Amino acid sequence: MAVAIAERQSLVAEAGTGVGKTFAYLVPLLLSGRRALVSTATKSLQDQLFLRDLPRLRDALKVPVRIALLKGRGSYLCLHRLAEARDSAQLPDRFAVRALARIEVWAQGTSSGDLAEIDGLDERSPVIPFVTSTRDNCLGQDCPRFRDCHVIKARREAMAADLVVVNHHLFFADLALRDSGVAELLPTVDAAVFDEAHQLVETGLQFLGSFLSSNQLIDFARDVVAAGLSHARGLADWTQVAGTLERAARELRLATAGPLREVKGVLKLRWDERAGRPEFHEALAALVTAADAARDAVLAVEDSAPDFTRLADRARRLSQLAQAFAQPAAVDRVRWIDLGPRDARLVESPLHIRDLFTEQRAAAPRAWIFTSATLGSDDKLSWFTDSAALEDATTLRVDSPFDYPAHARTWVPPRFPKPNEPGHPAAVGALAARLAGRLQGRTFVLTTTLRVLPLIAQALTDAAQAAGDHLVVLVQGTHPKRTLLQRFLDTPRSVLVGSASFWEGIDVPGDALQCVIIDKLPFPPPHDPLVQARSKELESR
Ligand code: SF4
Known part of the structure; x- marks a missing residue:
C-alpha cells in the first residue's frame, strides 16, 4: 500500500474478512501526508470510518490530518425545503408531521446537517424527501439559504480536507451528474482508495446508465403544481398541466405492464418484450407532449421565481429522455x-465500467487502490480487473490468518424446497427456529429480497412458539437498524431477520452471534437482462 501510494501506482488487493484491510490502507495514507479520497460501499461504513477508525488512527499516529465526510445531497437537511415543508400541507400522515417536528428541533443545533445524526430517524421515512434536496429542485446560488446551506458547507469542508470519505454511490453519481462535489475533488487528490471494491461494478452500472420512470413524472407534476400555486397562481391552469403529466405517467406504466395486472415486488422485463408495441411508442410520444407543454407553461412565468427555471430544465430532460428511449439503443x-406495483422504470445501462476507469486513470498520475475480501478466483483477480480495465494493475492476495476449518462450518440442508417454490420461505423460517432454539438465539437470518423477509420472520416466530422456545425475533423495518442491532446484543435469546443493509458492514464481536442463515445465494438470476448482455459480450471476446 505504502509503495503504491508513494509511486502513484494502481493496486488491487484481496484479503479475507477480519484481516485488517482498512487499517492496511489508512495507516500508510495518513503517514504519507498525501491528499486522498477514500470510498466505501455504504453510508454506515462511511460513518464507521469517519467516526471510529480514522480518529483512532490519527490520534495513535499523532498526525495532523484534516478529515472530512461527504455524502450525497439526500443525506443533508435542505434549509430551504424545510421551510417550505413547514408551510405545506403535503405530509402524508401524522407520523410524518411528528418526524418533521423532531427534524425542526434538531435543525436548530446541528452544524453538519447530516440527517444520520438524528437517532431513530428511519432512512425510508416519507418526510425525508420533503426536507432534502435533489439536483432537480435545489435552487443553487438563487437560494435564499445558500450561505448557510449544509450541502454547500459539506463540499467546502471536503475541498479543504486532506482525507475525504465518500461512498461508491456518490462517487459514480457525481461523475455522471457532477452534482455533489466528488468530480471537483477527484482531480485534487494524490490517492483514490476504494474499499469493498467488489461492489464497484454493480454500483457504477446503476449510475452510468440513464432512467426514465413514471414516478419521476409524478414527482415532477407535483413540483410543478406546488411552485405554480405558490408563485404564479392564476397565470396558468397548473392543475391541468400536472394532470396531463400524471396521465402520461399512468399511460407509460400501463403500456409497460402490458397484460400484467398485479405486480408484486419489482419485475425486470426484457426490452423487446414491450418496446416493439405501438402502445409503448404512443405512451412515450404522449410523455414528450406533456413534458413540452409543462416546459412552455413554466417558461412563461420564469421571472416569478427561480424554481421555474429548474422546472423548465427538468421538463426538457424528461422530453429528451422519452425521445431517446423511443430510438434503438447503441450496441x-x-x-x-x-x-413495480405502481412504477415503471425504463433503464439503459452500459455493460461495464471500463471506459470510466480508463478515462479517470489517464487524467492524471495518482495512486488507485482497490481492496475487498472477494475480487476474483485467480492471482490476477480477473473477475474484477477485467470489468474495471485494471489488467495492468499490481495485484495482491493476502491469506487469512484465521483457522476457518477449526472454527466454522458451512451447511447446506439436504432435501429442502427450491428458492422459487412457494414453501421455501416457511421452510427457511422453520429451520431458523430449530437452529436458533438450540443455540439460544444468537442467530442472524439474512434474506436476499425484502419480499420474503416478513414471510420468513412469521414462520420463524410461529415455529419457535410451537416448540415452546422463547426466542425474541427482531425484524428489519420495525425499528431503525442501529436500534435493532443494539437490541440483538442486549437481549438474550434473540434472532435478527434482515435483508439488504444487514448483509455487510455489521460487526458483532464475541459469542453474541453463533449462526448465520441465508435463504439463497445472492446471485442475479441468469435471465436478468444485464447479466445476459454481459455474458454475451464476454463470449464474443
Ligand atoms: S442551496 Fe439547495 S440544498 Fe442548499 S438550502 Fe438551498 S435549495 Fe437547499
Whole structure:
C-alpha cells in the first residue's frame, strides 16, 4: 500500500474478512501526508470510518490530518425545503408531521446537517424527501439559504480536507451528474482508495446508465403544481398541466405492464418484450407532449421565481429522455424495464465500467487502490480487473490468518424446497427456529429480497412458539437498524431477520452471534437482462 501510494501506482488487493484491510490502507495514507479520497460501499461504513477508525488512527499516529465526510445531497437537511415543508400541507400522515417536528428541533443545533445524526430517524421515512434536496429542485446560488446551506458547507469542508470519505454511490453519481462535489475533488487528490471494491461494478452500472420512470413524472407534476400555486397562481391552469403529466405517467406504466395486472415486488422485463408495441411508442410520444407543454407553461412565468427555471430544465430532460428511449439503443448498451406495483422504470445501462476507469486513470498520475475480501478466483483477480480495465494493475492476495476449518462450518440442508417454490420461505423460517432454539438465539437470518423477509420472520416466530422456545425475533423495518442491532446484543435469546443493509458492514464481536442463515445465494438470476448482455459480450471476446 505504502509503495503504491508513494509511486502513484494502481493496486488491487484481496484479503479475507477480519484481516485488517482498512487499517492496511489508512495507516500508510495518513503517514504519507498525501491528499486522498477514500470510498466505501455504504453510508454506515462511511460513518464507521469517519467516526471510529480514522480518529483512532490519527490520534495513535499523532498526525495532523484534516478529515472530512461527504455524502450525497439526500443525506443533508435542505434549509430551504424545510421551510417550505413547514408551510405545506403535503405530509402524508401524522407520523410524518411528528418526524418533521423532531427534524425542526434538531435543525436548530446541528452544524453538519447530516440527517444520520438524528437517532431513530428511519432512512425510508416519507418526510425525508420533503426536507432534502435533489439536483432537480435545489435552487443553487438563487437560494435564499445558500450561505448557510449544509450541502454547500459539506463540499467546502471536503475541498479543504486532506482525507475525504465518500461512498461508491456518490462517487459514480457525481461523475455522471457532477452534482455533489466528488468530480471537483477527484482531480485534487494524490490517492483514490476504494474499499469493498467488489461492489464497484454493480454500483457504477446503476449510475452510468440513464432512467426514465413514471414516478419521476409524478414527482415532477407535483413540483410543478406546488411552485405554480405558490408563485404564479392564476397565470396558468397548473392543475391541468400536472394532470396531463400524471396521465402520461399512468399511460407509460400501463403500456409497460402490458397484460400484467398485479405486480408484486419489482419485475425486470426484457426490452423487446414491450418496446416493439405501438402502445409503448404512443405512451412515450404522449410523455414528450406533456413534458413540452409543462416546459412552455413554466417558461412563461420564469421571472416569478427561480424554481421555474429548474422546472423548465427538468421538463426538457424528461422530453429528451422519452425521445431517446423511443430510438434503438447503441450496441454497447443494454435496456430493460423495471416494473413495480405502481412504477415503471425504463433503464439503459452500459455493460461495464471500463471506459470510466480508463478515462479517470489517464487524467492524471495518482495512486488507485482497490481492496475487498472477494475480487476474483485467480492471482490476477480477473473477475474484477477485467470489468474495471485494471489488467495492468499490481495485484495482491493476502491469506487469512484465521483457522476457518477449526472454527466454522458451512451447511447446506439436504432435501429442502427450491428458492422459487412457494414453501421455501416457511421452510427457511422453520429451520431458523430449530437452529436458533438450540443455540439460544444468537442467530442472524439474512434474506436476499425484502419480499420474503416478513414471510420468513412469521414462520420463524410461529415455529419457535410451537416448540415452546422463547426466542425474541427482531425484524428489519420495525425499528431503525442501529436500534435493532443494539437490541440483538442486549437481549438474550434473540434472532435478527434482515435483508439488504444487514448483509455487510455489521460487526458483532464475541459469542453474541453463533449462526448465520441465508435463504439463497445472492446471485442475479441468469435471465436478468444485464447479466445476459454481459455474458454475451464476454463470449464474443
Ligand atoms: S442551496 Fe439547495 S440544498 Fe442548499 S438550502 Fe438551498 S435549495 Fe437547499
